[in-house]
Amino acid sequence: MNDLYRPTEEHEELRAAVREVVEAKVAPHAAEVDSEARYPQEAHDALLATDFFAPHVPEQYGGVGADALATAIVIEEVARGCASSSLIPAVNKLGSLPVELGGGEEIKQKYLTQLAEGHGFSYGLSEREAGSDTASMKTRAVRDGDGWRLNGVKTWITNAGVSDFYTVMAVTDPEGPRGRNITAFVVEKTDEGFTFGEKERKLGIKGSPTRELFFEDVYLPGDRIVGEEGEGLKIALRTLDHTRVTIAAQAVGIAQGALDYAIGYIKERRQFGKAIADFQAIQFMVADMGMKLEAARQLTYTAAAKSERSDADLGYFGAAAKAYASDVAMEVATDAVQLLGGAGYVQDHPVERMMRDAKITQIYEGTNQVQRLVMGRKLLA
Known part of the structure; x- marks a missing residue:
């Protein structure tokens, strides 16, 4: 679709390609990266080798020119396996977008070209x-x-x-x-x-x-x-209108990773003679998690489409996507820990890491209280 609201076949092919890279070369190192608090160099190298390091860089500067929705999908899929690693493409966009939005041709050529080559x-x-x-x-x-x-x-x-x-x-x-x-x-x-x-x-x-x-x-x-x-603050705030969408995408990815793991666990875990997934109370929890996650995803993709077009209401939708998706990520990750019970509270399972990672999405690039202030002012204007 021309308005980029719904992912095209090419977007879904991109998702599959990123997921393959993440499952093979990023997710296997996520627990170690977290426990050692070290930079995920394995993810850095894998993302650079597959053009997912800074996918938003336009083709004229050596990038692949991914649209805003494609970039969001890359970040979402990396976050599904490792939130820390998803900050590589996300922050590369955040740091360089002021240059892309406000810079002249000379500074774009100098720095965006180097970013595409792997300079963060x-x-x-x-x-x-x-x-x-x-x-x-x-x-x-x-x-x-x-x-x-x-x-x-x-x-x-x-x-x-x-x-x-x-x-x-x-x-x-x-x-x-x-x-x-x-x-x-x-x-x-x-x-x-x-x-x-x-x-x-x-x-x-x-x-x-x-x-x-x-x-x-x-x-x-x-x-x-x-x-x-x-013009610096004007450029900075304009940048955040666009990049709040990437934080929403990161939050969606974290939530999806937590939900996927929790579903796998409750199908295997047995109590009272049957899988705990067969209990209605558990099914209701999973239903709510999935419903809110999909709502967050659709809002994020809508905001990404508006980012691509630089719509006049991007400020509202970027704030809404970031606030809602991050709140959902925190809720879904917390419920995933609950679904695993005691197992969810230990580092043998990734949901405790996902719960900790989700929290920051409610804080950085503007707290969710600030996002609501932005939305309120937009609605009342």
Whole structure:
């Protein structure tokens, strides 16, 4: 279908291809990646080899040019096997989309081409005291000849230290209008004065390193600006309208993985002389899990279609998909643990990991409380 609301035959072929890669080369390492809190290099290599590393990169920059729905399906299928690994394609899109949306041809050619070759991209927006209130950021960039000097700290940066490039938002006009005094820059991992904090010790997605970014008089040439001076926050928020769809897709994948595993378990587990799947109470739980999961998937795919078209109501649908799918992921993963009983609470089974991984989807790229604020304002406008 032209509106991309429903997956085409090509989309389903893509799903099958990603699932094959994930089951062979990603999922088998997921428990170890979680227990050791290490980057999933096996997944990185497998995704790069199969063009699933950054599928959204347009063909003119060396990518495969996957549409928004195809990219969501890639992230969903990887998350079904390993949530940490799904952040590789998800964050590559998050980090690079400001360049794609707001950058000129020169900066697109320079960085999107390298991303397609395997150089990861992260996103530097949040700070300790500027989480949901992004306009309150303290990171500063001041002019230095033809370039800029960057100073400050960014927090909660996904895949920090692994990615080679970082889209960073910084205040360039401290006296300017709030929200219109921020500019976006690309920072390279090798830039002098750019360093990383220690890895955060997290509840879930332990295979994806989360670290602070430190900038101490980092010199940025003038061609590192993304878009125009003062447009950074506008570009950042526009980016999030699109990439909240990828978090919804990740949440759907986590929920699907938890449901699939729980169904397999309850068909085998026997009590009172029969499989526990034969008990009506269990069937009602599974029915609710499947119903909510499919509703989340359809909302996510609708939002992906709107992302592809850049529809005017994408902001509402991106927020709705992210909030609903992440709430469903947390509920489904928790119910999956319940269905396994005591077995669900131990690391011998993946549902406890999926439950821990699901939680972050309700928090990052805007908490679900912020998503509801966005939706409420859209509805009342």
